[in-house]
Amino acid sequence: MTYKGSCHCGKICFHVEGEIRELVDCSCSHCRKKGYLLWFVPRESVTLNSRKNDLGSYTFDQHVIQHHFCPTCGCAPFGFGYDGEGDAVAVLNARCLDDVDVSAYPVAHRNDITA
Numbered sequence: 001m002t003y004k005g006s007c008h009c010g011k012i013c014f015h016v017e018g019e020i021r022e023l024v025d026c027s028c029s030h031c032r033k034k035g036y037l038l039w040f041v042p043r044e045s046v047t048l049n050s051r052k053n054d055l056g057s058y059t060f061d062q063h064v065i066q067h068h069f070c071p072t073c074g075c076a077p078f079g080f081g082y083d084g085e086g087d088a089v090a091v092l093n094a095r096c097l098d099d100v101d102v103s104a105y106p107v108a109h110r111n112d113i114t115a
């Protein structure tokens with residue numbers, strides 16, 4: 001399955017290959033304020049179709065995840081980081097994916113994700 005996603009103004013756009021099985025509601029200080037519902041995929045599953053230079057970036061705490069956002073419209077469609085095994089992962093904000101009904105998936109509530 002290929003999903004397309006973007007920020008609100010369209011300056012950031014991407015597509016991602018994979019199958020959504022569950023979404024994660026992360027209760028860290030950052031995710032809860034932004035209201036993300038996260039979908040974790042291997043980094044190579046995501047293809048950026050817009051310019052990398054257009055990505056704003058934010059890090060905090062352990063600085064493991066680059067939280068990317070659009071400097072124009074403020075939407076934050078994904079972050080890039082590493083999992084516990086050191087593998088590159090992408091953390092997508094499912095709310096920025098086109099034609100995805102987030103209410104159709106189970107939601108895991110987590111408070112143990114290293115940012």
Ligand SMILES: [Zn+2]
Pocket residue numbers: 007008009010011012070071072073074075
């Ligand atoms: Zn934008």
